[in-house]
Amino acid sequence: MTDTDAGVRARDAIYDQGITACPGAFSVAWADTMREDIEKAFAEARSRPGGAVGRGPHRYYVEIHPEQLRGFVDLVTHPWVTAVCESVLGPEYEIVELGFDVPLAGAVNQPWHRDFPMPEVTRTERRLNSLAFNLTGVDTTEEMGPFEIAPGTQFDDEPEFGHGMFPPKSFYPRYEERAVRKYPKRGDISARSALTIHRGTRNYSDMSRPVLVLGVDAPGAGNSERHDTAVTRAYWEALPEQVKAHLHCPVVETLTPITQKHTIEGLVMGEA
Known part of the structure; x- marks a missing residue:
């Protein structure tokens, strides 16, 4: 199967189910290095005000710069990722x-929840204009509180959704009936529409379950306004042209640690 064929199959799955995956895209060693970088960035972020934003009790989100992930170029040039x-x-x-x-x-x-309100182009044209890629830092088990998703809900559009993202509890039976828990292994990549209704579940283990997030937009989607990605000049100059063509962010002399944006999502989940 060609990369183009893989991209088309992934597109069909995302439009139908809201999610797809590429098992074993990277080696376990690559994923372990990714986790090392996540743990280093997480420790730094938690050491300063605004470095990490809460997504509910004992749950955090941190945005980082590409230079903080040694495998960034590997990830964004992976044939499956680019094809999707x-x-x-x-x-x-x-x-x-x-x-x-x-x-x-x-x-x-x-x-x-979904990660942000439905864009107008999705509502009126049923066209998805963003993707979220996820890569786990651990081999996920039931006790770790796996990611749970309700396939086929990416186009759900109801005025009752709080802040456009949170369906009322009266809607929960629909999602619980469809719910699928995911148990990715180190090296797997998933791709989904962040509009597909999902949630993290209770972590009964004594381990953390770190997950890398790569967000990608179609032109004009506007999600870059929610993020503060930047690269240094030296890093930019060493990037392959293939990466530069898709990385539209400030080029700076010195990186500034990112202060996380306190989104409505974070505030609501902090009360969960």
Whole structure:
């Protein structure tokens, strides 16, 4: 199967189910290095005000710069990733977000949600204009509180959704009936529409479950406004042209640690 075929199959799955995956895309060693970088960035972020934003009890999100992830170029040039981006978002897709979620021991069930309100182009044309790629830092088990998703809900559009993202509890039976828990292994990549209704579940283990997040937009989607990605000049000059073509972010002399944006999502989940 060609990369183009893989992209088309992934696009069909995302439009149908809201999620797809590429098992074993990277080696376990690559994933372990990714986790080392996440743990280093997480420790730094928690050491300063605004470095990490809460997504509910014992659950955090941190945005980082590409230079903080040694495997960044490997990830954004992986043939499956690029094929999915081109097939779903078009050849001029834009990399807008790099970060990670860390559900710690004791994290509780999140409310069912999507990551941002439905864009007008999705509502009126049923066209998806963004993707979220996820890569786990651990081999996920049931006790760790796996990611849970309700396939086929990416186009759910109801005025009752709080802040456009949180369905009322009366809607929960629909999502619980469809719910699928995911148990990715180190080296796997998933791609989903962040509009697909999902949640993190309770972490009963004594381990954290770090997950890398790569956000990619179609031109004009506007999600870059929610993020503060930047690269240094030296790093930029060493990047392959393939990466530069899709990484539209400030080039700076010195990186500034990112202060996380306190989104409505974070505020609501902090009360979960």
